[in-house]
Amino acid sequence: VTDFIPRYSTPDSNRQVILARRPDGIPHAGDFETRVAALAKPEDGQFLVRNLYLSADPAQRGWAANPSLTPVGAPMRALAVGVVQESRDPEVAAGDVVYGFFGWQDYALATKDDLLSRISTPRVPVSYYAGVLGMPGVTAWLALNDLAPLIPGDPILVSTAAGAVGSIVGQIARQRGAYVVGLTGSDDKIHRCRCRFGYHAVFNYKAGDFAKTLAAARPDGFKVYFDNTGGSILDTAIRTMAKNGRIIQCGTAAIASWNPPPQGLRNEREVLMRALTWSGFYIFDHVARFGAAVDKLTDLMLTNGLNHDEEIDHGIEHAAASLEALFAGTNLGKKLMFVG
Amino acid sequence: VTDFIPRYSTPDSNRQVILARRPDGIPHAGDFETRVAALAKPEDGQFLVRNLYLSADPAQRGWAANPSLTPVGAPMRALAVGVVQESRDPEVAAGDVVYGFFGWQDYALATKDDLLSRISTPRVPVSYYAGVLGMPGVTAWLALNDLAPLIPGDPILVSTAAGAVGSIVGQIARQRGAYVVGLTGSDDKIHRCRCRFGYHAVFNYKAGDFAKTLAAARPDGFKVYFDNTGGSILDTAIRTMAKNGRIIQCGTAAIASWNPPPQGLRNEREVLMRALTWSGFYIFDHVARFGAAVDKLTDLMLTNGLNHDEEIDHGIEHAAASLEALFAGTNLGKKLMFVG
Numbered sequence: 001v002t003d004f005i006p007r008y009s010t011p012d013s014n015r016q017v018i019l020a021r022r023p024d025g026i027p028h029a030g031d032f033e034t035r036v037a038a039l040a041k042p043e044d045g046q047f048l049v050r051n052l053y054l055s056a057d058p059a060q061r062g063w064a065a066n067p068s069l070t071p072v073g074a075p076m077r078a079l080a081v082g083v084v085q086e087s088r089d090p091e092v093a094a095g096d097v098v099y100g101f102f103g104w105q106d107y108a109l110a111t112k113d114d115l116l117s118r119i120s121t122p123r124v125p126v127s128y129y130a131g132v133l134g135m136p137g138v139t140a141w142l143a144l145n146d147l148a149p150l151i152p153g154d155p156i157l158v159s160t161a162a163g164a165v166g167s168i169v170g171q172i173a174r175q176r177g178a179y180v181v182g183l184t185g186s187d188d189k190i191h192r193c194r195c196r197f198g199y200h201a202v203f204n205y206k207a208g209d210f211a212k213t214l215a216a217a218r219p220d221g222f223k224v225y226f227d228n229t230g231g232s233i234l235d236t237a238i239r240t241m242a243k244n245g246r247i248i249q250c251g252t253a254a255i256a257s258w259n260p261p262p263q264g265l266r267n268e269r270e271v272l273m274r275a276l277t278w279s280g281f282y283i284f285d286h287v288a289r290f291g292a293a294v295d296k297l298t299d300l301m302l303t304n305g306l307n308h309d310e311e312i313d314h315g316i317e318h319a320a321a322s323l324e325a326l327f328a329g330t331n332l333g334k335k336l337m338f339v340g
Numbered sequence: 341v342t343d344f345i346p347r348y349s350t351p352d353s354n355r356q357v358i359l360a361r362r363p364d365g366i367p368h369a370g371d372f373e374t375r376v377a378a379l380a381k382p383e384d385g386q387f388l389v390r391n392l393y394l395s396a397d398p399a400q401r402g403w404a405a406n407p408s409l410t411p412v413g414a415p416m417r418a419l420a421v422g423v424v425q426e427s428r429d430p431e432v433a434a435g436d437v438v439y440g441f442f443g444w445q446d447y448a449l450a451t452k453d454d455l456l457s458r459i460s461t462p463r464v465p466v467s468y469y470a471g472v473l474g475m476p477g478v479t480a481w482l483a484l485n486d487l488a489p490l491i492p493g494d495p496i497l498v499s500t501a502a503g504a505v506g507s508i509v510g511q512i513a514r515q516r517g518a519y520v521v522g523l524t525g526s527d528d529k530i531h532r533c534r535c536r537f538g539y540h541a542v543f544n545y546k547a548g549d550f551a552k553t554l555a556a557a558r559p560d561g562f563k564v565y566f567d568n569t570g571g572s573i574l575d576t577a578i579r580t581m582a583k584n585g586r587i588i589q590c591g592t593a594a595i596a597s598w599n600p601p602p603q604g605l606r607n608e609r610e611v612l613m614r615a616l617t618w619s620g621f622y623i624f625d626h627v628a629r630f631g632a633a634v635d636k637l638t639d640l641m642l643t644n645g646l647n648h649d650e651e652i653d654h655g656i657e658h659a660a661a662s663l664e665a666l667f668a669g670t671n672l673g674k675k676l677m678f679v680g
Contacts, residue, residue: 227608230606230608230609231606231608234608243625249608249611249612250612251612252608252609252612255606255608255609258606258609261605261606261609262605262606263603263604263605263606264603264604264605264606265601265602265603265604266570266571266595266601266602266603266604267607268567268570268571268574268589268592268595269570269592269595269598269601270620271589271618271619271620272589272590272591272592272620272621272622273620273622274620275619275620275621275622275625276618276619276620277617277618277619277620278611278616278617278618278619279611279615279616279617279618280610280611280612280613280614280615280616280617281612281615282612282613282615285583285615
């Protein structure tokens with residue numbers, strides 16, 4: 001990274017990681033450039049956020065592909081945790097810890113529309129508000145509650161089992177008494193699923209006999225499949241579902257590009273014959289419930305416990321390559337860039 | 341048909357249409373042979389059914405493919421309407437009209453496990469018990485009730501709109517105040533959808549601009565898609581769904597063979613982003629509710645009215661080619677063979 005400028009050397013300016021060209025599929029480091037902009041002052045209804053942790057999330061692939069969400073030349077649309085430095089919104093106070101759409105930059109001029117949660121008195125490390133208490137954790141919590149009624153003993157299958165969403169799904173399902181089986185892509189992650197997240201069994205979807213192994217693991221089939229990948233993992237998993245099973249479609253991380261939509265196995269006969277219910281969950285349809293979910297999850301974390309791993313790079317210069325790493329699955333924990 | 345033997349000439353024997361070879365996909369006339377077997381007497385717990393109407397149903401493709409459901413050399417598994425001629429089951433009386441798995445043959449030795457409904461006093465022509473009051477009608481009724489909560493004005497899309505299931509779905513949805521759009525494959529069937537089944541709009545899925553036409557027909561998208569086809573029609577339809585829409589997967593008539601499963605567009609992103617609920621409905625999971633559903637549908641038919649078209653061939657010799665016609669979509673009504 002050659003154009004790195006330390007934050008402390010530019011107290012009156014705002015380093016930004018901008019989208020330099022529209023990515024073809026997964027965004028790579030070369031799709032971004034760094035620039036230094038002037039630091040603006042908040043107007044009425046706005047507040048100035050000093051970002052602490054920039055987040056890298058799989059949803060950014062879609063945001064980078066969409067010109068109305070991230071114009072070329074603008075800071076990359078991103079979630080971040082920050083502190084309010086100056087506010088001209090009477091309901092937001094300087095010093096509040098906030099989580100929302102603040103972009104890959106040092107400072108954001110934001111309004112309440114950009115906020116997902118506002119925490120006056122943090123009860124956990126503030127980086128957690130971008131992970132277990134942020135979009136990934138709230139997604140896991142709401143999608144499980146809304147779409148996966150679990151009774152003790154129910155077998156549930158979770159893809160991206162060690163990921164930011166999957167690791168929370170696995171732990172909550174276990175706490176509810178389910179038999180929890182995870183899918184992940186490396187021995188390191190299998191180890192973390194077992195030791196950190198409490199999975200009963202974990203399989204590597206890259207192993208040659210994966211379909212057979214999975215079918216043998218639960219001959220009566222899975223009651224619930226919490227899918228964060230789509231693609232061939234979904235095609236295999238759907239063929240291991242129990243009658244009247246439920247699939248929660250929460251992500252499609254295995255698909256490099258949806259333009260044009262790729263081909264895959266036809267699954268409508270599985271839906272019919274197994275009498276499945278396959279539901280989509282899109283977290284940004286549920287923003288109004290975000291704050292309440294964060295409160296519930298914080299209580300759960302501080303009572304029952306929820307393990308949360310983070311992989312934090314220090315410096316904004318790591319943002320550009322972070323999505324590449326995320327989609328390669330090499331990160332071992334929620335991917336954040338500390339820019340405090 | 342060269343080996344046709346009139347029923348009246350064989351009063352003590354049983355003409356049977358047997359599966360001569362395992363079909364590759366859709367069963368064709370050449371996959372069947374006719375034979376004349378001896379007529380057996382019922383034993384304790386059995387009753388002898390004299391078949392009146394043999395049914396041709398899309399589900400038979402699956403039954404013909406499955407050696408445990410239809411062994412080669414056995415009568416083709418089929419639904420039929422008949423009259424009980426002799427009974428050694430105390431709960432079934434000679435003279436009862438019955439509908440169930442009686443096979444493509446003149447007579448069936450049956451038990452209660454083969455029965456779907458038993459009608460002591462028919463209120464409609466008995467052939468209706470294989471159509472609007474049989475598996476197709478009960479499927480439409482239960483699947484709509486279970487999986488498609490409709491409020492007046494809701495737009496619903498129905499594939500195989502003129503078919504045995506689709507035509508009932510369309511009429512019930514219209515009676516509930518929905519805006520009903522049908523998909524079918526010929527001008528004749530478009531005409532029947534409009535004049536007989538009350539669809540508000542009907543489109544030919546074979547027309548070149550079908551995807552555009554359908555999107556333009558309901559720019560806000562469909563709340564419900566009742567799918568009897570799967571395949572590329574499903575791929576197009578799913579991309580016209582409204583947020584939080586529901587898909588009912590009730591059939592896959594567009595797919596010639598599931599072995600091996602064919603490829604198609606990946607649809608998991610549509611499920612996720614549109615927050616759809618895609619549910620399978622397999623009628624034979626609901627056999628316990630069949631009789632009650634027939635009663636309800638009969639009431640509905642005799643009060644609100646339900647139009648029901650039939651295409652009845654006279655003679656068992658027409659059975660062998662009936663599935664071919666069904667999957668070609670050339671029939672104009674519920675396909676039956678009268679063997680009375």
